Amino acid sequence: xxxxxxxxxxxxxxxxxxxxxxxxxxxxxxxxxxxxxxxxxxxxxxxxxxxxxxxxxxxxxxxxxxxxxxxxxxxxxxxxxxxxxxxxxxxxxxxxxxxxxxxxxxxxxxxxxxxxxxxxxxxxxxxxxxxxxxxxxxxxxxxxxxxxxxxxxxxxxxxxxxxxxxxxxxxxxxxxxxxxxxxxxxxxxxxxxxxxxxxxxxxxxxxxxxxxxxxxxxxxxxxxxxxxxxxxxxxxxxxxxxxxxxxxxxxxxxxxxxxxxxxxxxxxxxxxxxxxxxxxxxxxxxxxxxxxxxxxxxxxxxxxxxxxxxxxxxxxxxxxxxxxxxxxxxxxxxxxxxxxxxxxxxxxxxxxxxxxxxxxxxxxxxxxxxxxxxxxxxxxxxxxxxxxxxxxxxxxxxxxxxxxxxx
Amino acid sequence: xxxxxxxxxxxxxxxxxxxxxxxxxxxxxxxxxxxxxxxxxxxxxxxxxxxxxxxxxxxxxxxxxxxxxxxxxxxxxxxxxxxxxxxxxxxxxxxxxxxxxxxxxxxxxxxxxxxxxxxxxxxxxxxxxxxxxxxxxxxxxxxxxxxxxxxxxxxxxxxxxxxxxxxxxxxxxxxxxxxxxxxxxxxxxxxxxxxxxxxxxxxxxxxxxxxxxxxxxxxxxxxxxxxxxxxxxxxxxxxxxxxxxxxxxxxxxxxxxxxxxxxxxxxxxxxxxxxxxxxxxxxxxxxxxxxxxxxxxxxxxxxxxxxxxxxxxxxxxxxxxxxxxxxxxxxxxxxxxxxxxxxxxxxxxxxxxxxxxxxxxxxxxxxxxxxxxxxxxxxxxxxxxxxxxxxxxxxxxxxxxxxxxxxxxxxxxxxxxxxxxxxxxxxxxxxxxxxxxxxxxxxxxxxxxxxxxxxxxxxxxxxxxxxxxxxxxxxxxxxxxxxxxxxxxxxxxxxxxx
Numbered sequence: 086x087x088x089x090x091x092x093x094x095x096x097x098x099x100x101x102x103x104x105x106x107x108x109x110x111x112x113x114x115x116x117x118x119x120x121x122x123x124x125x126x127x128x129x130x131x132x133x134x135x136x137x138x139x140x141x142x143x144x145x146x147x148x149x150x151x152x153x154x155x156x157x158x159x160x161x162x163x164x165x166x167x168x169x170x171x172x173x174x175x176x177x178x179x180x181x182x183x184x185x186x187x188x189x190x191x192x193x194x195x196x197x198x199x200x201x202x203x204x205x206x207x208x209x210x211x212x213x214x215x216x217x218x219x220x221x222x223x224x225x226x227x228x229x230x231x232x233x234x235x236x237x238x239x240x241x242x243x244x245x246x247x248x249x250x251x252x253x254x255x256x257x258x259x260x261x262x263x264x265x266x267x268x269x270x271x272x273x274x275x276x277x278x279x280x281x282x283x284x285x286x287x288x289x290x291x292x293x294x295x296x297x298x299x300x301x302x303x304x305x306x307x308x309x310x311x312x313x314x315x316x317x318x319x320x321x322x323x324x325x326x327x328x329x330x331x332x333x334x335x336x337x338x339x340x341x342x343x344x345x346x347x348x349x350x351x352x353x354x355x356x357x358x359x360x361x362x363x364x365x366x367x368x369x370x371x372x373x374x375x376x377x378x379x380x381x382x383x384x385x386x387x388x389x390x391x392x393x394x395x396x397x398x399x400x401x402x403x404x405x406x407x408x409x410x411x412x413x414x415x416x417x418x419x420x421x422x423x424x425x426x427x428x429x430x431x432x433x434x435x436x437x438x439x440x441x442x443x444x445x446x447x448x449x450x451x452x453x454x455x456x457x458x459x460x461x462x463x464x465x466x467x468x469x470x471x472x473x474x475x476x477x478x479x480x481x482x483x484x485x486x487x488x489x490x491x492x
Numbered sequence: 493x494x495x496x497x498x499x500x501x502x503x504x505x506x507x508x509x510x511x512x513x514x515x516x517x518x519x520x521x522x523x524x525x526x527x528x529x530x531x532x533x534x535x536x537x538x539x540x541x542x543x544x545x546x547x548x549x550x551x552x553x554x555x556x557x558x559x560x561x562x563x564x565x566x567x568x569x570x571x572x573x574x575x576x577x578x579x580x581x582x583x584x585x586x587x588x589x590x591x592x593x594x595x596x597x598x599x600x601x602x603x604x605x606x607x608x609x610x611x612x613x614x615x616x617x618x619x620x621x622x623x624x625x626x627x628x629x630x631x632x633x634x635x636x637x638x639x640x641x642x643x644x645x646x647x648x649x650x651x652x653x654x655x656x657x658x659x660x661x662x663x664x665x666x667x668x669x670x671x672x673x674x675x676x677x678x679x680x681x682x683x684x685x686x687x688x689x690x691x692x693x694x695x696x697x698x699x700x701x702x703x704x705x706x707x708x709x710x711x712x713x714x715x716x717x718x719x720x721x722x723x724x725x726x727x728x729x730x731x732x733x734x735x736x737x738x739x740x741x742x743x744x745x746x747x748x749x750x751x752x753x754x755x756x757x758x759x760x761x762x763x764x765x766x767x768x769x770x771x772x773x774x775x776x777x778x779x780x781x782x783x784x785x786x787x788x789x790x791x792x793x794x795x796x797x798x799x800x801x802x803x804x805x806x807x808x809x810x811x812x813x814x815x816x817x818x819x820x821x822x823x824x825x826x827x828x829x830x831x832x833x834x835x836x837x838x839x840x841x842x843x844x845x846x847x848x849x850x851x852x853x854x855x856x857x858x859x860x861x862x863x864x865x866x867x868x869x870x871x872x873x874x875x876x877x878x879x880x881x882x883x884x885x886x887x888x889x890x891x892x893x894x895x896x897x898x899x900x901x902x903x904x905x906x907x908x909x910x911x912x913x914x915x916x917x918x919x920x921x922x923x924x925x926x927x928x929x930x931x932x933x934x935x936x937x938x939x940x941x942x943x944x945x946x947x948x949x950x951x952x953x954x955x956x957x958x959x960x961x962x963x964x965x966x967x968x969x970x971x972x973x974x975x976x977x978x979x980x981x982x983x984x985x986x987x988x989x990x
Contacts, residue, residue: 109975150743151850173749209690216696217668228975230939238848240665240882240920242654242703243928243935244962245944249667249699253692270749293609299632299723301788337792344789390688392609416610416689442693460693465681469950470695476946479975491694 094137098223098231098262104136105260106229108482117256117484119159119195123202125187127255127458127487129450138197141262146237149174153220153237154268158197158261165196169268177269178214179206179367185377186384186447197261203253206371207304207330210296210391210413216252218267224251224259227478237265250473256484258477272332275303276342277363280355282324285309285395289415291352293392295329296414298348300341304330304367307395307411312375317366322356330367370412376421376447383426383448384419389441391416400434401427428456457490467492496543496584496926498960501591505548505571512571513549516593519561524599526550535594538579538586539641540927542897547574547588552596556674556682556712559595563710564680566593572956573678575706577617577649580641582844583925585653585705585961592959595710597648603627604713610688612671613718617648617711621655624716633718636663639921640829648711654703656921658754661879662787663719665921667702672715675701675708678952687715700947705923706958708951725753725787726797727824730804731778731811735759738780739854741807742878745784748803750796753787755879756828759858762835762873762886763827769834772827775811782878783824831875832886839871839888843900847911848920851881860910861885868903870896882920883911909934924962932964946972 093115095101108115115136118124138159146155149172156165162180169175180199184191200222205214221235224247234247251258283291288307295302308316308326316326329345331338342357349355358366376384389397394415401407406423420431426448435441442460445453462470470492474481505512513527526532527549536544548571553559566573572592579586588594600616606628607614613624613635621642624635638657639645645655650666651673663669672686685697692698701708732738738757745752758766758774758781767774774781784800786793797814804812815821827834835842849857858874865872871888885907889900908918908928912935918928932941941963948955949969959966 148850148852150747151852152746153850203691203696205691213664213668214691216691216699217664226943230943232940232943233936234940234944236848236915236917236935237850238882238916238920239880240656240660240848240877241917242656242921242923243918244924244932244941245947246654246667246699246703247943247947249696249702250947251696252699253694253696258695270746270751273749290609293611297608297611297633297720299720299789334792334795336795337789340791341789388689388691388693390610392607393688413690440687441689442691444693462694463683465677466683466685466694466697469677469681469683469697472950473695473947476950477943479973488694 091133092135092137094140096140098141101136101138101141101225101260101262102229102231105225105227105482108134109227109229109480112480112482114482114485117260119198120161120192122189122191122194123183123187123198124191125189126183126446127453128489129454130484130486132485136260138195138260144168145263152268153265155237155263155265156196157263158195160196161193162196162199163193170271173271174268175271176218176266177208177212178204178218179208179371180204180215181206181371183446186373188379196264200252200261200264201254201256207306207367207412210305210416211303216249219248219252219264220267221265222248222251222261223263224261226259227480227483232259235265239267255488257474257488258483260483273334274338274360275330275332275363276338276360277358277366278329278342278345278349278355279321279358280327280349280353281322282353283307283327285398288325288327289392289395291327291349292414295345295348298345300331300345300348301333302329302345303332305414306370307415309410311408312410315375316369317362320362328366330363373419375410376419381447381449383422383452384446385431385443386446387418387420387435387441387443389416389418389435390439393438393441394418397434397438401431404430426452426456432460459488459491462491496929498589501589502570502572505591509548515565516549516551516562519565520551520553520558524552524554526552535576535579535588535596538584539582540584540587540925543584543587543926545588545590547594548591550594550596552599554599556676559676559710559712560680560682562593562595563676563678566956567678567680567954570954570956572959574958575652575710577646577652578620578644580645580649581653581923581925582846583919583923583927585923585925587926589960597646597710600648600712607688608633611718612688612715614713614715615647617651617714618646621645621647621650628718632721634721635669635716636719637666637669647714647716651702651711651714652704652706653923656882658756658877660877661755662751662753667699669717670698670702670714671717673698673701673711674713676710676712678709678956705925705962707948707962708957722753722787724790724793725785725821726793727783727785727815727821728797728800728804729774729811729813729824730782730784730809731775732780732782732807732809733778735780735858736855737807737809738782739851741782741804741809743851744803744807745800746879748799750799752784752879754783754785756783757781757876757878758828758831759874761871762831762875765834765838765873766827766831769837770826770830772823774827778810783828828875835873835886835888840890840892843887843889843904845883845885845887845904845907846919846922847908847916848880848882849911849914849916851878853914853916857883857910857914861907864903864906868899870899870903881916905931926961929962930964942967942972
């Protein structure tokens with residue numbers, strides 16, 4: 086038997102277990118892959134074998150009235166979204182699609198990858214990320230054990246929350262085999278108000294004011310003039326665009342739109358976008374359209390207190406060449422570097438502003454090997470993370486080194 | 493009660509109690525160390541009052557540095573520690589141990605900052621859940637998770653238990669509303685996770701710690717999301733001839749795309765007890781009562797309340813009343829909120845359970861409970877968070893009648909087994925603690941539990957923090973490290989390879 090063929094594609098959970106057990110016993114590290122849509126994120130790995138989960142596919146339970154869906158880890162997010170759409174439901178955390186940014190030709194991504202990378206979208210500030218909607222998981226650990234955690238109900242505090250514990254671990258703690266998510270009704274309609282010409286700092290103030298109002302804004306973003314024309318085929322008005330999304334039942338959206346106009350009217354005049362254009366705009370904000378430029382220029386994804394996002398960018402502009410826009414009320418900064426990644430400058434400035442974290446989501450492999458892709462952690466926290474890793478994957482067979490930097 | 497078996501007290505610790513007390517006084521001066529039996533009585537139990545145990549000594553630190561030094565000391569000398577907030581746990585999570593320091597966080601009671609621009613409050617762990625809402629209510633904000641003990645329970649305890657409440661269906665649990673913590677590990681290390689920004693750069697430590705029942709560390713600061721109060725809220729009170737119809741109504745409301753702010757159900761016995769107690773105006777001739785609350789913009793609430801009433805009608809409701817004023821809305825809720833004490837009035841004792849089930853299994857579980865009720869000869873009153881399937885059966889018993897306490901416990905355990913059987917879980921919001929500890933194998937196999945214990949090992953290798961809670965057995969971490977994997981060739985000739 087040839088035991089060194091590169092890609093292993095198990096058909097069921099038992100075969101995932103066999104593969105990982107073999108990897109452990111032979112000390113053969115594995116790269117864990119679904120569709121590979123986010124494969125370019127993280128430090129490059131020196132791994133001879135790939136564990137490809139794409140064949141472990143299919144929705145195994147979907148009960149719309151119970152707001153619950155279970156799928157095998159390799160199930161396509163696209164398939165799940167189509168199925169939910171047929172029942173007027175959705176994954177409310179709006180999982181983003183990295184393919185455009187990374188220049189990837191892969192399929193849309195799998196539900197396992199979605200939790201492993203804790204994806205979210207513009208609704209993150211109101212509805213949470215993947216980690217807020219996962220109800221239960223099954224996984225194979227790097228010890229060669231099948232484990233389960235959680236269940237299929239929302240209210241559950243039985244035992245440690247390993248579903249969340251494995252979310253955002255980029256395949257370094259366990260290999261998901263099956264996941265259960267809370268699903269929710271889709272909004273009947275949506276509308277977007279656009280306020281033009283604000284400077285970044287003024288936009289931050291207005292977004293904070295709108296998010297603190299009772300108009301239930303479901304997303305707030307600021308698109309500076311340098312990126313504004315890249316959205317909705319250049320259809321946004323001149324100048325920067327500060328955009329607010331309202332979603333829900335038709336009468337409610339109309340009612341809140343009027344109230345929000347009253348609030349924003351004090352700052353400037355605003356236009357509204359219809360439901361279809363709104364959907365397109367927020368999809369493009371979610372998927373980082375302005376930086377889907379076919380290059381490998383360094384792009385940072387920065388999470389910071391919403392009030393500090395524009396301060397960060399302002400400070401960086403004085404130190405180096407950057408282009409940027411803001412989602413999450415200013416707290417999510419997408420930052421493209423003109424030349425070098427400038428990891429030290431970026432991270433030092435974030436720390437000075439009260440903290441947050443920066444992930445180098447796009448860069449050439451050589452740079453990702455040289456610069457910590459994930460935010461390095463303080464010593465005690467890094468040591469704790471290392472101990473956790475050892476408890477799940479003691480001989481480091483799962484995505485070894487992919488998250489290097491933060492531990 | 494018979495009482496669960498707790499870890500054997502450490503003889504060395506008991507023998508050296510006087511020295512330990514002295515050493516702790518060096519760390520926490522003044523009245524921060526309590527060691528007389530009389531004074532320690534106040535701490536001998538939590539919300540699960542059937543179990544009592546005096547601690548080794550009570551320590552009430554005031555600073556993070558003191559917490560760190562106390563834990564470091566205990567770590568060095570192998571002394572066990574039970575952390576405690578307000579002591580309202582319904583599952584014995586804060587039950588003291590004879591050989592353990594009870595670390596009470598009640599002096600950490602300050603709200604450090606309210607930041608409306610970022611919509612967060614930074615608070616110390618001893619601040620009560622309601623205290624957060626009270627601090628921001630004047631500006632039109634609130635903190636969403638609202639466990640029924642919210643007037644007393646602390647936010648640190650909420651993090652430890654991942655507390656829920658009536659509003660979880662729409663606004664999430666504690667884990668969805670906490671953005672950051674500062675925490676002291678058993679070795680004295682102080683770590684900060686999260687803050688005013690979202691998501692973790694590495695492993696989701698915040699997710700692991702929330703709901704870990706005081707076994708992983710001691711939280712010393714919490715950053716929570718605060719929300720703008722909805723413009724308006726209205727409630728509908730709906731009575732049904734059968735609980736099946738009420739259950740179908742709940743399913744249809746959600747099926748129509750409506751996620752109410754709260755959706756509660758009570759059965760006949762609970763309705764009667766509550767009505768007799770607070771005179772909320774509940775109908776007494778129905779088998780099931782639903783309270784459905786819609787909150788949000790006025791125009792939306794107006795539209796949806798009509799839709800809910802229509803759905804109720806099509807499910808054969810016999811009464812349906814919409815609150816016409818804030819005062820009336822509060823009255824609708826008064827009965828539900830007083831349901832536990834109300835049941836306490838009609839029975840010498842009651843035992844409150846906390847399972848969660850898939851909503852569609854409700855008729856099956858209710859039928860199961862009825863036959864268990866007959867089998868054990870004990871009545872049961874039911875209140876549930878109907879929207880998320882979280883049941884609170886209240887088993888009525890009399891502790892003075894020989895054997896009845898045991899019957900109540902056995903009945904409760906059978907109910908929880910039934911919940912697991914239909915796809916649900918042992919505890920929805922009260923925690924495992926000591927109460928449901930020995931039922932954990934009903935839900936998890938050995939590998940599942942061992943991996944949870946390995947997480948514990950990453951935080952607290954010597955098992956010093958809150959031992960005897962959550963896990964039926966705590967294996968030594970060194971033993972947990974061994975792997976049993978046989979060497980060999982690829983054992984999967986049928987896996988496609990490319």
